[in-house]
Amino acid sequence: MGLTQEHDLHRRRWSRNLGVLLTLLAFVALVFGLTIAKVGGGDQMQGFDHTYRVGIDPDTRIPEAGQ
Amino acid sequence: MSDMRAEIAGESGTGDAGFGDYVALLKPRVMSLVVFTAMVGLMVAPVRLHPIEALAAIIFIALGAGASGALNMWWDADIDRVMRRTAKRPVPSGAVEPGEALGLGVALSAMSVVMLWLATNALAAGLLAFTIFFYAVIYTMWLKRSTPQNIVIGGAAGAFPPMIGWVAATGSISLEAVLMFLLIFMWTPPHFWALALFMNSDYEKAKVPMLTVTHGRKATRAHILVYTILLVPVALGTAFTAIGGPVYFALALVLNALFLIGAIRIWRRPEATAEADKYAVEKRFFALSLAYLFGHFAAILIEATPWAEQLATWANWGAVTWG
Numbered sequence: 224m225g226l227t228q229e230h231d232l233h234r235r236r237w238s239r240n241l242g243v244l245l246t247l248l249a250f251v252a253l254v255f256g257l258t259i260a261k262v263g264g265g266d267q268m269q270g271f272d273h274t275y276r277v278g279i280d281p282d283t284r285i286p287e288a289g290q
Numbered sequence: 291m292s293d294m295r296a297e298i299a300g301e302s303g304t305g306d307a308g309f310g311d312y313v314a315l316l317k318p319r320v321m322s323l324v325v326f327t328a329m330v331g332l333m334v335a336p337v338r339l340h341p342i343e344a345l346a347a348i349i350f351i352a353l354g355a356g357a358s359g360a361l362n363m364w365w366d367a368d369i370d371r372v373m374r375r376t377a378k379r380p381v382p383s384g385a386v387e388p389g390e391a392l393g394l395g396v397a398l399s400a401m402s403v404v405m406l407w408l409a410t411n412a413l414a415a416g417l418l419a420f421t422i423f424f425y426a427v428i429y430t431m432w433l434k435r436s437t438p439q440n441i442v443i444g445g446a447a448g449a450f451p452p453m454i455g456w457v458a459a460t461g462s463i464s465l466e467a468v469l470m471f472l473l474i475f476m477w478t479p480p481h482f483w484a485l486a487l488f489m490n491s492d493y494e495k496a497k498v499p500m501l502t503v504t505h506g507r508k509a510t511r512a513h514i515l516v517y518t519i520l521l522v523p524v525a526l527g528t529a530f531t532a533i534g535g536p537v538y539f540a541l542a543l544v545l546n547a548l549f550l551i552g553a554i555r556i557w558r559r560p561e562a563t564a565e566a567d568k569y570a571v572e573k574r575f576f577a578l579s580l581a582y583l584f585g586h587f588a589a590i591l592i593e594a595t596p597w598a599e600q601l602a603t604w605a606n607w608g609a610v611t612w613g
Contacts, residue, residue, distance in 0.1 A: 242309030
């Protein structure tokens with residue numbers, strides 16, 4: 224059997240490798256998009272678990288003594 | 291060189307599965323239902339997520355469901371091999387090694403839970419982790435082979451996705467999320483028992499204690515009717531909550547009437563008649579059950595659109611003017 228001969232095994236491996244590549248690229252794109260969404264929309268967040276921090280909202284902030 | 295030849299000839303038994311075989315391990319048909327119900331739960335929630343966060347949440351919920359599917363196929367390979375309906379699955383057919391299915395299932399489970407946590411919140415991730423554990427361990431490893439109530443209790447695993455979607459958006463569990471859970475939970479037994487009525491020989495061969503095997507078909511028919519009767523108030527009651535409305539109520543009335551009529555017909559059918567027409571009524575009921583669930587969740591989704599709000603305003607105006 225020649226080394227260059229195409230076998231069904233090679234086709235299946237090619238499909239698997241291509242599938243893994245595309246899945247990884249999609250995952251990277253999703254994590255990148257998620258990061259942009261979190262950073263872009265997270266200015267009013269405390270930065271953990273969607274907990275809203277009242278203290279950073281100028282409309283609801285309680286003035287400190289002397290202000 | 292001889293190793294290479296052995297591998298090319300497929301004698302090694304590993305490394306020759308195509309990408310499609312790994313996708314099949316994740317039960318894509320079940321995943322499509324999970325994606326749909328989780329999406330509805332997420333979209334009808336009163337809190338709006340960023341579109342990318344919402345997309346990520348749905349993907350990771352689906353991935354978690356797929357991971358539990360892979361774990362189910364790893365554990366159930368012996369009975370899948372015996373049943374005609376499941377004999378071509380990747381593990382029993384030999385395309386994927388059992389160890390690979392286990393590895394993929396565990397890795398994707400961990401990844402989906404952690405990623406859902408990062409994308410949304412800890413409660414949604416915790417619910418997803420519990421769902422995977424419930425399906426893979428409680429249902430697959432324990433209930434499925436030990437009790438005819440396997441489908442009833444195990445149905446909870448399939449009922450969690452809309453609740454997880456809701457929690458991913460809101461961060462808390464509410465009555466609406468519980469009702470969406472109950473809708474699938476109560477729907478699962480009639481749906482699977484109808485399937486078991488015309489696939490009974492498969493479960494018998496595999497020694498899975500389905501109700502049809504342990505208590506007979508007559509008892510199964512009665513159980514289908516009882517669970518359908520219990521399902522109707524859950525489905526109709528949802529119409530009067532924040533996720534319901536006139537569109538949902540109208541559709542739910544029609545679907546529940548059809549489902550109840552179907553269940554009564556199944557209950558009244560003698561086994562000989564069912565065998566004579568090759569379980570035509572049971573097969574129709576099974577197909578109707580899919581439309582039933584899809585219809586209810588589609589209606590919940592429609593109710594969340596501005597168009598449905600307008601319709602509700604008109605309905606109120608009509609009631610005040612003419613009523």
